[in-house]
Amino acid sequence: MEFNTKYFGAIRCDEESILQFPQGLFGFEDEKEFLLLPFEGSDESLLCFQSVTTPQLAFVAMNPFFLSRSYAPILKPDELESLDVAQSEDLCYYTLCVVKEPVSKSTVNFKCPVVINDITRKARQVILDQYEMRHLLSDFSKEEEEEA
Amino acid sequence: MLVLQRKEGESIIIGNDTRVTILAVEGSRVRIAIEAPKEIPIFRKELLEAAEENKAASDHSEAVPTHLLGVVRRDVEKYEKRKQKYFNKVKPAEKLNETSK
Numbered sequence: 001m002e003f004n005t006k007y008f009g010a011i012r013c014d015e016e017s018i019l020q021f022p023q024g025l026f027g028f029e030d031e032k033e034f035l036l037l038p039f040e041g042s043d044e045s046l047l048c049f050q051s052v053t054t055p056q057l058a059f060v061a062m063n064p065f066f067l068s069r070s071y072a073p074i075l076k077p078d079e080l081e082s083l084d085v086a087q088s089e090d091l092c093y094y095t096l097c098v099v100k101e102p103v104s105k106s107t108v109n110f111k112c113p114v115v116i117n118d119i120t121r122k123a124r125q126v127i128l129d130q131y132e133m134r135h136l137l138s139d140f141s142k143e144e145e146e147e148a
Numbered sequence: 149m150l151v152l153q154r155k156e157g158e159s160i161i162i163g164n165d166t167r168v169t170i171l172a173v174e175g176s177r178v179r180i181a182i183e184a185p186k187e188i189p190i191f192r193k194e195l196l197e198a199a200e201e202n203k204a205a206s207d208h209s210e211a212v213p214t215h216l217l218g219v220v221r222r223d224v225e226k227y228e229k230r231k232q233k234y235f236n237k238v239k240p241a242e243k244l245n246e247t248s249k
Binding site: 138 | 194195197198199200201202203204205206208211212213214215216217218219220227232233234235236237238239240241242243244
């Protein structure tokens with residue numbers, strides 16, 4: 001299938017690559033299908049959720065476990081059930097990023113990760129009781145230094 | 149700001165036609181019933197905040213995402229060796245024969 005994308009122009013992908021978001025994303029409830037596309041040279045640490053129906057709509061995303069070792073989201077029972085799993089560890093998590101200039105001012109939303117069941121390809125966004133919506137990217141490199 | 153105490157089953161009235169009733173208090177959770185005219189929008193605050201943050205995340209008119217490459221930690225190897233409870237197994241979509249840049 002061919003897709004028009006915000007960052008990569010026209011691309012071809014397998015139809016099975018499409019992630020299903022039955023509830024859409026918060027504020028984008030009509031957007032039910034996205035592709036998770038990696039930026040080249042990022043080793044899958046920097047990606048984007050590209051809307052299938054709206055080429056100009058894409059969310060920059062990161063693998064939160066690259067950013068913070070301690071990130072451990074806990075979903076509510078009804079959220080786990082909607083994704084057909086028994087525990088939070090069975091799902092995959094990507095956090096959306098607000099990109100700013102200079103990029104060190106960019107923030108990631110640890111409170112509202114996009115959660116994916118990689119087997120069923122079903123996904124949704126959740127609001128966690130833990131974490132903040134605006135973690136400064138530059139703070140994570142500090143955390144790493146402190147660990148070292 | 150008006151601050152008042154209510155017990156389970158008690159209500160407050162706002163304006164002429166909005167009633168807020170405390171149904172139950174269970175530990176740190178409070179169950180609230182709101183009776184209001186249909187045209188009055190009622191949202192959980194964090195839902196609105198999440199929607200606003202998503203709107204900000206979808207608009208990168210002033211910044212280029214690939215500039216982040218230098219900032220994002222990329223020790224993939226370490227991540228894969230790490231024995232942690234959480235691990236992202238999703239394979240991102242593969243771009244087959246990119247037709248344009």
